[in-house]
Amino acid sequence: MKKSILVLASLFITGAYAQDYNKWSIDVNGGVNKPITPLSAGYSTSTPNLWGANVGVRYMLNNKFGIRLGGGYDSFKEKKDTNKFDSRYWNVNLQGYANLGRVLSFEDWTSDITLLVHAGGGYAQLRSDYLGSNADQMLFATAGVTPEIRLSNRISLLLDASLYVNARQNRTYDTYGVATRRGFQGAHFTTTIGLNIALGKQSQHADWAVTSSKKDDEEVAKRVAALENNVADLKDKVGNKQDKMNDANGNGIPDEIENYLNNNYQAKNGSTANNGGDSGVIADLIKKGYVSTYFDFNSSKPQTASTWAIDIIVKYMKENSGSQVTISGYADELGGTNYNTTLSQKRANAVKDILVKAGIDASRISVEGKGEDTSVDKNSAGARQIARRATFNLK
Template structure:
């Protein structure tokens, strides 16, 4: 019984660290056994007492796997039975009282104190049922099981009925109600936060969500159109179209950007667009202005000729280096300045 005492001390230490319910749990029980079969075993063995310890892992509030060790002694025949097993546990409900069923299989051993009687390991297992009583953070349980052990020392497939009472820490059922409710509340808050983050936002509160708003910084209270811009406000859309040095041809990989603009204009049929070309300040301002005009016109031509936007709704204009958005003294700034934008008006 010293082993059982040491295990109970370990349970107390485990409970101190288990501040919240975890999938893992430990348990221990006292058991009383009486022989069932065969007849010679039933007639001679008498009753037995012993203990068991277990460790479990909860897959959910119904199913769990348990690793167990049971040991009990039949004094009348000086035989001690032990079983190391792996079992499956099913709990039929949740709440204060939880009925359960358990099936376990493993390696059993019958040890005899008498001289000349062979002790050997053999296949063994048990099947049983009972109920758990959840007193957070401890669960008490009581149940019955039928133990089976294979042929050993002349006992053909011996079996016994075992009654047991024990405890589990931390509890499996409701567990710590306060902790569970806190965990549930935290989960709900997290879900709400995720839902809010995923929901379409309207940063300027103009009634048009950001994913559709072409003017996301409209002044408060200003009446806006279907794409979020005020009457005299132009929506500026950057088009990611890059050109080789000194070239004005739109390469195929950039046409998807122009197609997005065309789809928007087809949806909003009263809009017009100015395709504005810009450069950095490297080289002559006059040459840059001419180059930006040709590039803007190239994009406008794709918009009209390939995607069917009426030419009267499309205007191309080159601004050269006159409207920088970045620092022309850095490579990063100059790259930002070499851009094409679509300025949309109703």
């Protein structure tokens, strides 16, 4: 209860614009393949051919670009009524990744779909019983596209299509024939489906993190600068010797600061906002919406930088035993309406859980999911961040 309105406003801005996400993830995938060339005469595979698998670990430098170290396996077998063969293709590769969903601002129309593109190269071996220990060793280049669908904050579904082009391939894919050309000649496709699992302590992965635009950052910088000027003005009014300030009301707020709040924070009817002392100031701030808790994109876990708001509610309700509070959760306009209504309810419930664990009786707390906040510009990343919040209404 020892916060001035200016400090509250500063925390409001920094909390609303905090950005944190996990950069590491692992993925496991399985699917089908199709060798194109070279194959010996009379040898062929089904279209598609079963089966293939790959695993990888990916690190995102930011929410747009990253790298992945992976390994894969493909089995090539004859289709019905053709010559029999059974060969195996093992590989390790390093690829660069680009998240087109963030580059092209998919968040303007969906919160659960993105598109990754990737390219790179690696080392491979083509093996079979016919070759024995004499595996055909080669280098290869690869590229592909990967639509990604979010299933939860940590798990997403991957659908991948990739092309592999081999260099210095000496054997045909069936391994019975000898490749007649040098350089890049062997090629095959793979199509897989799998899961990507985010690693880390944050509530979302970089694939889904939406950062503010340069314009949004400039606007925040202006607002912070204005607050800094107000703080400087406050220091001029109360001086720098806070340890010598008087506290006639015994409410923990120095008289000079309390007078400053009373003189500069008036209700419309002309009465001071500080009726009832410190609790009156805080109650008025809460009622007018200055105290809110914010959430990351698609998350129901309050941002660490905005838990100060919950702390204010806890202290107020402990000091005012007859008070009750209604927590209203909100979501931005990205994603489906029904999903956002559920998410807003989860956000309100998450804040309630914290209040109860902090010692506030659950009977004094009610919650409601308000769904989408349509009052902000959904095309602005900064405005959407403000929409992802829980507000408080005292009774």
